[in-house]
Amino acid sequence: MTTVSDVNTHPQPLNTGFQPDGLGARLRRRYFRTPGNAMISLVGMAALLYLVYHALDWAVLKAVWASPDGTSAVCRDIAGACWAVIQQRWRIIIFGLFPYDEQWRSMLACIAMVATIVLSCLPWFWKPLRLSTLWCAGFITFYVLMRGGLFGMRVVMPADWGGLTLTVFFYAAGVLIGMPMAVALALLRRSEMPLVSRMTGALIDGVRSLPLITILFTAALIFPFVLPDWLQGDKIWRVIIGFALFFAAYQAEIIRSGIQSIPVGQEEAAKALGLSYWHRTGRIILPQAFRNALPPTINQLVITFKETSLIVIIGFFDILASGNAAYGTGEWSFAYFEVYIFVALVYFVFVFSLSRYGAYLERRMRFGQH
Amino acid sequence: MSEAAIRITGMNKYYGKFQVLRDINLDVRSGERIVVCGPSGSGKSTLIRCINRLEEHQQGRIDVLGTELNDDIGNIDHIRRDVGMVFQHFNLFPHLTVLENCTLAPTLARKVPVEEAEATAMTYLKRVRIPEQALKFPGQLSGGQQQRVAIARALCMKPKILLFDEPTSALDPEMIKEVLDVMVELANDGMTMLCVTHEMGFARQVADRVIFMDKGEIVEEGRPAELFDNPKNERTRTFLSQVLSH
Ligand SMILES: Nc1ncnc2c1ncn2[C@@H]1O[C@H](COP(=O)(O)OP(=O)(O)OP(=O)(O)O)[C@@H](O)[C@H]1O
Numbered sequence A: 001m002t003t004v005s006d007v008n009t010h011p012q013p014l015n016t017g018f019q020p021d022g023l024g025a026r027l028r029r030r031y032f033r034t035p036g037n038a039m040i041s042l043v044g045m046a047a048l049l050y051l052v053y054h055a056l057d058w059a060v061l062k063a064v065w066a067s068p069d070g071t072s073a074v075c076r077d078i079a080g081a082c083w084a085v086i087q088q089r090w091r092i093i094i095f096g097l098f099p100y101d102e103q104w105r106s107m108l109a110c111i112a113m114v115a116t117i118v119l120s121c122l123p124w125f126w127k128p129l130r131l132s133t134l135w136c137a138g139f140i141t142f143y144v145l146m147r148g149g150l151f152g153m154r155v156v157m158p159a160d161w162g163g164l165t166l167t168v169f170f171y172a173a174g175v176l177i178g179m180p181m182a183v184a185l186a187l188l189r190r191s192e193m194p195l196v197s198r199m200t201g202a203l204i205d206g207v208r209s210l211p212l213i214t215i216l217f218t219a220a221l222i223f224p225f226v227l228p229d230w231l232q233g234d235k236i237w238r239v240i241i242g243f244a245l246f247f248a249a250y251q252a253e254i255i256r257s258g259i260q261s262i263p264v265g266q267e268e269a270a271k272a273l274g275l276s277y278w279h280r281t282g283r284i285i286l287p288q289a290f291r292n293a294l295p296p297t298i299n300q301l302v303i304t305f306k307e308t309s310l311i312v313i314i315g316f317f318d319i320l321a322s323g324n325a326a327y328g329t330g331e332w333s334f335a336y337f338e339v340y341i342f343v344a345l346v347y348f349v350f351v352f353s354l355s356r357y358g359a360y361l362e363r364r365m366r367f368g369q370h
Numbered sequence B: 001m002s003e004a005a006i007r008i009t010g011m012n013k014y015y016g017k018f019q020v021l022r023d024i025n026l027d028v029r030s031g032e033r034i035v036v037c038g039p040s041g042s043g044k045s046t047l048i049r050c051i052n053r054l055e056e057h058q059q060g061r062i063d064v065l066g067t068e069l070n071d072d073i074g075n076i077d078h079i080r081r082d083v084g085m086v087f088q089h090f091n092l093f094p095h096l097t098v099l100e101n102c103t104l105a106p107t108l109a110r111k112v113p114v115e116e117a118e119a120t121a122m123t124y125l126k127r128v129r130i131p132e133q134a135l136k137f138p139g140q141l142s143g144g145q146q147q148r149v150a151i152a153r154a155l156c157m158k159p160k161i162l163l164f165d166e167p168t169s170a171l172d173p174e175m176i177k178e179v180l181d182v183m184v185e186l187a188n189d190g191m192t193m194l195c196v197t198h199e200m201g202f203a204r205q206v207a208d209r210v211i212f213m214d215k216g217e218i219v220e221e222g223r224p225a226e227l228f229d230n231p232k233n234e235r236t237r238t239f240l241s242q243v244l245s246h
C-alpha cells in the first residue's frame, strides 16, 4: 500500500526497486512517518529495550543456574535470578510428596498422561473406538504406575500424589468425565419433556451459582458423612467428580448454545431421512454443535486447567502447592519468585499449546472437514 | 397401481388456536404426480410436512403406505425412510461431504454396507449429473448443485414417495432449470411425487393433478390443463392471474 505521504517523501523511488511491503519500509511507515511520531517511537523503544535488558540481566546474565553443594549458599549476595532453586527442588515441584525413590513412576505416569492428551488431539484418533481405547490405556497406565501394588511396585496412595503429575491427572480425569456429563446435560435440557428440561436447567444453574471451592469441599469433606461407605470411594475420585460436575455445568451451556445456532432445517432433514434420535444427535447435531462452540470450549478448557490449582484447598498437593513447598524450607525461602516463574512457565506451556491447538482446529474446520 | 400411497381423511391441524389446515381429504395413488400451489401462508408446506410427520396433525387421519401416522415413533422412523423430502433451502449436512451426505442415512437407518451405499450414491449423483463433486463439501457447491445433491440424498434411501417443498424458489433463475430437469426425469420414471411449486411449466409437463390451496383448505383440484386454463373457483382465478402476470 503506497500512501500519499510516501509518494511525497519519496518522489523518485518507483522504478528503483522500492518494495512497498519490505520490513524496513513498513517500520518506517508505521513508526517514523512524522518527526513527532519518530520521537514517540524512539522513546518507547528505548524504554522497552531498557526493560528487556534489565529482565535479561536478572534472568540470564547475572543468574545462578546450579548449586554444586546443594545448599543455597551460591545465591547469597547475587544480583540475578537464583535458578539453582529449580535445579535443587524441581522434583518436589513436579512430583510433590511422591516417595523419592519411586519418582520415576510419577515421571512415566505424567508422560503417559500428557502423551494420551496429545495423541487424542490428532485427527487419526477421532473415532469412538480408537479414542476410548487410547484413554482407557492412558488411564490404566497412569493408575498402575502411580498407585503401584502390581509388578512388585510399592503402593502409593493418592493422598501422596502431587505436583505436575497430579495436576495433569486431575485435569484430564475431570474433563474426560465432565465432557460426557456436559453433553448429557445439554441434551436433557433440550428435552421435549418439560419436567426433564426444567430439572436439568435447575441443576445446571444451581451448580453454576456455587463457587468451585464449596463444591470441592462438599465432595471431599461432607460426602463421607452423607454417603454410605461403599459409595464413597477415594477422596481423589470424589473431588474429581465434583470438579467434573462444575466443568460440565458450564460446558453444557456452551454446547447448548452450539446446538441452538444450528439451523432447524438440519434436524428436519435428518428426521426426513428416517434417522433415529441417537443417529441425528450423534451424527448431525453434536458434530455441528461442537464446531460452532469450539472457541468458547477452548476457553472453558483453559479456565478449567487453571482452576485445578484450587484442589490444594482440600489437601491435594498440585503443582502450585508443591511450588510453595519447594521454597518453603527456610533455606530457599528467598527464592519464591524464581519458583513462581517456573510454575507459571509450566502453566503457560500447557495453556498456550491448548490455545494454539484451538486455533488450528478452527482453521481446519473452516470448510467443514472433520 | 391404484393402491393409495397417501390417504388423508378429515384432517385438521392447529398451531395453538390458529387453524392452519381445515378438513383436508386427499388420496394419492402410487405413481401419481401431484403439484400443490396456492398463495403464501395457505398451508402448503404444513400439508406436505404432515405427510412425513415433521408436523403433527390434531384431527382426522393420515395413512402413508398403509401405515397410520400416530405417536408410534418406530412407525414414524420407518415411514420416513420410505418418504423422501427435498427442502427449499436444501438442508444438506455442511460437515459431511456430498458422498457422506448421500450414504449416511442408508448406512445408519437401512444398515446398507458402506461399499454398497457408496455405489448407490454414485449412481444417483450421476443421475443428477454431479458425480465429480462427490468429495466436496456442500459449502463448495452452487445452489443448483446443492439442490441436486439433496435430491440424490433423498433418492439414496430408495423412497417410494418424494415430497418437494418449493425446491426451486431459493435458486437463481439460471439454476432452476437444472433442478427441474432432474425432477422431470424422476417423474417420467414413475416416482410418486408431491411437489409444492409455482413452476407452472413443470406442473403442466408432469403433474397428473394440481391442487390449489387457500387459507388452509383445498379449494380446487384437477388436471393441470383444466385447472390452469379453466379454473372454476374465484380464488383460484385470482391467484393464477397474479402468478401468471409475473
Ligand atoms: N410453527 C408455526 N407456528 C405458528 N404458526 C405457523 C407455524 N408455521 C406456520 N405457521 C402459519 O401457518 C400458516 C401456513 O404456513 P405454511 O408454511 O404451511 O404456508 P405455505 O403455504 O407453505 O406458505 P409459503 O408459500 O410462504 O411457504 C401460515 O399462516 C403461517 O404463518
Ligand SMILES: [Mg+2]
Binding pocket: B044, B045, B046, B165, B166
Ligand atoms: Mg412453504
